Amino acid sequence: MKALTFKRYGKSPEIGLTDVPRPTLKPDELLVQVYAAAVNPIDNMIPAGTFKPVLKFELPATLGSDVAGVVVEVGSSVTRFKPGDAVFASLFDLGRGSIAEFAAVPESVAALKPDNLDFVQAASVPMVGLTSWQALRERANVRAGQKVFVPAGSGGIGTFAIQLAKYFGAKVGTTTSTANVQLVSSLGADEVVDYKKQAFENVLRGYDVVLGTLRGDALEKSVGILKPGSKIVSLIGPLDAAFARARRLNFLLAFVFGLMSRKITRLAGKKNVSYAFLFMRPDGEQLANIAELLKSERIRPVIDKVFPFERAKEALEYLAQGRAKGKVVVQIK
Structure with a gap:
C-alpha cells in the first residue's frame, strides 16, 4: 500500500509517498481503510527530530495521526466495532501513522464517526x-x-x-x-x-x-x-x-x-x-463524547484546505506556512 513516510530525522528527511507493507492486526486492533487523514504542526516537527527522545518510530515511518475511514477487518478480541463501521481516531504517540491507504487502529482509541460529518470533516477532529x-x-x-x-x-x-x-x-x-x-x-x-x-x-x-x-x-x-x-x-x-x-x-x-x-x-x-x-493521548471514550457534541452541532469542524493523497507532502508544506484557517486534511479515498 501507499503511505506518506519519512526516511530519516533532520534537515533532509526524504518525505514522500512510498510502498509499505499493509498493517497486520493485533487481537485488539481494527484494520481501517483510510478515507481521510488530517495533518498537524507536530507532523512537521517529528521528521526534524524535535521529539525524537520522546516519540518512538521505526524508520521509514508513516506520518500523520488523525484518521477517518471504514473498518475492513477486526482483531479476535475486538467487541465494539465490526467491518463496515465508519470510525475516526487519533494514532498519536502510538508509533504509527495515518496518511496511508490502511491503518491499524487500537479499539481503545477509536470512536464511531458522527453521521452528520463526512470523512474529511471527521479526520480534522481527533488531535x-x-x-x-x-x-x-x-x-x-x-x-x-x-x-x-x-x-x-x-x-x-x-x-x-x-x-x-x-x-x-x-x-x-x-x-x-x-x-x-x-x-x-x-x-x-x-x-x-x-x-x-x-x-x-x-x-x-x-x-x-x-x-x-x-x-x-x-x-x-x-x-x-x-x-x-x-x-x-x-x-x-x-x-x-x-x-x-x-x-x-x-x-x-x-x-x-x-x-x-x-x-x-x-x-x-x-x-x-x-x-x-500537555502531551495529548489518544482516547476513544473521550472522542465519543466529542462526537456527541459534533452530532448536536454544538461544535463544528473548520477546514481550511483539502489535498488529494498524491499531494500529501504539499499539505505539510502548506501547514508549515502558518496561515491555515482551521485544519488541513489529506483526502485518500
Missing part, C-alpha cells in the same frame, strides 16, 4: 478535539463563568478550543489577524485582539486559564493577564520535569526538561499561577 478536551477539562477543569485565553484562534487548535471552552460555559479571549476576526467571533470568542493592531497583554485582564499555542515569548507575556491561582496549560512547550516523570524518562531528560521550563515556571510562580505541559 485538536482530544487536545482541547484534555487541556480544558482534565488539566484546567474549566467551569462556567471562567475566562479562558486561546491564542491564535483561527488555527486548527484555536478553532476547536474556542468552541469547546464556550460549551463548558467559559468566556473566551483570543488573538487573530484582521482578516480572521469575523471567523473567531462566529465560533464564540468574546474578546478578540487583532494582533496586527494591539498586543494582547495590554488589552486582556482577569483570566483563569491560558492555553499555550504560540511559540516565542507569548507564554511569558500571558502570565500578566492571569489572576492568582490560575493555570497555564501549554501545548507547544517548554517540556517540564513532570512530563518526563509521567513518561518514565531517564533522570537526565527530567533534569533537562526542568531546565527548559524553569523560566516560565518561575514567572508563573511569582503570580501564584501553575504551569503544565
